[in-house]
Amino acid sequence: MRYxxxxxxxxxxxxxxxxxxxxxxxxxxxxxxxxxGPNGSGKTxxxxxIMKFLKPSxxxxxxxxxxxxxxxxxxxxxxVAYIAQDFNPAYDFSVEEIVEMGGIPRxxxxxxxxxxxxxxxxxxxxxxxxxxxxxxxSTLSGGQQxxxxxxxxxxxxxxxxxxxxxxxxxxxGQAIKVMDYLKSLTKMGKTIIITLHDLGFATKYCxxxxxxxxxxxxSVGRPDEVLSEEVISKIYRAxxxxxxxxxxxxxxxxx
Ligand code: ADP
Ligand code: MG
Numbered sequence: 001m002r003y004x005x006x007x008x009x010x011x012x013x014x015x016x017x018x019x020x021x022x023x024x025x026x027x028x029x030x031x032x033x034x035x036x037g038p039n040g041s042g043k044t045x046x047x048x049x050i051m052k053f054l055k056p057s058x059x060x061x062x063x064x065x066x067x068x069x070x071x072x073x074x075x076x077x078x079x080v081a082y083i084a085q086d087f088n089p090a091y092d093f094s095v096e097e098i099v100e101m102g103g104i105p106r107x108x109x110x111x112x113x114x115x116x117x118x119x120x121x122x123x124x125x126x127x128x129x130x131x132x133x134x135x136x137x138s139t140l141s142g143g144q145q146x147x148x149x150x151x152x153x154x155x156x157x158x159x160x161x162x163x164x165x166x167x168x169x170x171x172x173g174q175a176i177k178v179m180d181y182l183k184s185l186t187k188m189g190k191t192i193i194i195t196l197h198d199l200g201f202a203t204k205y206c207x208x209x210x211x212x213x214x215x216x217x218x219s220v221g222r223p224d225e226v227l228s229e230e231v232i233s234k235i236y237r238a239x240x241x242x243x244x245x246x247x248x249x250x251x252x253x254x255x
Contacts, residue, residue, distance in 0.1 A: 001028050001029075002028070002029045002064065002065075003026050003027060003028055003029065003062070003064070003065070004027050004028065004029045004030075004063065004064060004159070004160050004191035004193075005025065005026075005027040005050060005061070005062070005063055005160065005191070005193065006025070006026050006027070006061070006062040006065075007023050007024060007025045007046075007049075007050070007059060007060070007061050007062075008024060008059050008060050008061075008062075009022050009023075009024065009058060009059040009060075010022070010023040010024070010025075010046070010049060010056050010058070010059035010060070010061065011023075011056060011057050011058040011059055012045060012049055012054060012055075012056050012057050013057060014045075018040070018042070018045075018215060019215050020042050020045055020046060020049070020215045020216075021214075021215045021216050022059075022216070023042075023046060023059070023215075023216070023217055024217070025046070025210060025217060025220075026220075027191060027193055027208075028191075028208075029064075029159075029189065029191050030186055030189045030190070030191060031186060031191060031192075031207040031208055032182060032183055032186050032192045032194070032205055032206050032207050032208075033191070033192065033193045033194070033206065033207065033208050033209075033210070034193075034194055034195070034196060034202045034205070034206035034208070034209045034210070034223075035047075035193065035194070035195045035196075035209075035210050035212060036195070036196065036197070036199065036202050036209055036210070036211050036212070036226075037195075037211055037212030037213055037218075037235070038213065038235060038236055038237075041212040041213050041214060041215070042212050042214070042215040042216075043164070043195040043212055044085060044164055044195070045215075046212070047082075047162055047164050047193075047195065049061060050063075050068070050080075050162065051076070051080065051082050051162070052068055052071075052073065052076060063076070063079050063080065063160070064079065064159075074105055077104075077105035077156070077158075078105045078106070078158060079158055079159060079160055080158055080160040080161070080162055081102065081152070081153035081154075081156035081157075081158045081160070081161045081162070082153070082161075082162050082163075082164075083149050083150060083152075083153050083161070083162070083163035083164065083166065084149075084164055085164040085165045085168070087145070087149055089137055092136045092137060092138045093136070093137055094133070094134050094135060094136055094137065095124075095129055095132050095133050095134070095135050095137060095140070095148050095151075096120065096124075096133040096134065098137055098148050098149070098152055099120060099123055099124065099148065099151045099152045099155050100115055100120065100155070101152060102123075102151075102152040102153065102154075102155035102156035102157075103115065103116060103155060103156070105156065105158075106157070116155070119155055119157065120155055122154075123151040123152075123154040123155040124151050126150075126151065126154060126177070126178075126181050127147035127148070127150050127151045127154075127174070127177075127178065128147070128174070128177075129144065129147055129148060129151060132144060141169075142168075142169035143169040143170050143171060143174060145169070146168060146169045146170055147170070147174065147178075150163070150166075150178055154181075158190075159189070159190055159191065160190065160191045160192075160193070161182065161185070161190065161191075161192050161193070162192075162193045162194070163192075163193070163194045163195075164194075164195050165195055165196060165197065166178070166179075166182075166194040166195070166196055167179070167196055167198060167201060175198075175201065179201060179204075179205045182194075182205075183205055186207070194206075199227065199232070199253040200252075200253065202223060202227075203223040203224075203227060203250040203251050203252070203253065204250050206223055207222070208220065208221065208222060209221065209222070209223050209226040209227070210226075211226050211231070211232075211235065213235045218231065218235065219231065223250060223251060224244065224250070224251050227242050227251050227253060228242065229241055229242045232253065238255060239255065240253050240254065240255045241253070241254050241255070242254075
């Protein structure tokens with residue numbers, strides 16, 4: 001099996017005492033892979049290591065079998081589009097300018113500035129932003145800003161998309177639309193890795209889930225394997241029930 005992303009014995013610590021401890025993660029190509037876990041469990045840290053925003057203290061990361069230490073940032077940006085949890089542009093760009101930035105890794109030189117208009121329009125349409133193309137980013141609502149960044153990642157047209165807290169700020173309809181679209185990308189062989197808090201979305205959409213707690217991966221597998229009542233209740237410190245019924249093709253987490 002070809003792996004889109006693979007981490008081996010990945011360790012990292014901040015100056016505070018939090019550490020990612022020996023994280024081994026295998027993300028097969030072509031799946032929608034969800035990373036869940038309580039606040040502070042290390043999800044963003046793990047994604048930041050994959051994106052080379054942080055350097056591991058031990059271990060290694062491969063993207064399609066290539067060690068990320070040997071990949072330039074540009075080469076990485078041709079393979080992975082990243083949607084960060086928070087984004088504050090240094091200058092008040094318009095929606096379309098931000099989406100166009102997703103095209104930069106494809107430019108032949110720094111001075112090149114091709115706009116792939118048809119792809120741009122399609123990316124904006126997927127997140128219903130065609131009418132807000134010219135609007136300054138700062139004047140958008142949280143959900144519209146989030147959708148702009150999703151459009152930028154779509155426009156970047158990479159084999160892998162990684163999104164931290166993908167559905168943050170999205171209303172139910174928009175979240176469903178974006179998840180349906182990402183799922184359709186996996187059918188075309190793309191790999192999507194997301195962190196999310198909504199366990200309902202996690203079970204419905206993700207092919208595989210990794211559950212993190214205190215810097216470790218506690219379990220990995222299909223949603224019905226990972227979402228056990230005991231484990232989820234213990235890790236989230238909240239009593240939940242997981243219902244499996246023939247009426248719904250995925251487990252239901254209720255609380
Ligand atoms: P998650 O995304 O799962 O909520 P994070 O990876 O953001 O978790 O954080 C994991 C732990 O690392 C938390 O305890 C957090 O306080 C700590 N942490 C995150 N970023 C920093 C930082 N820049 N400096 C020090 N500690 C950090
Ligand atoms: Mg986080």
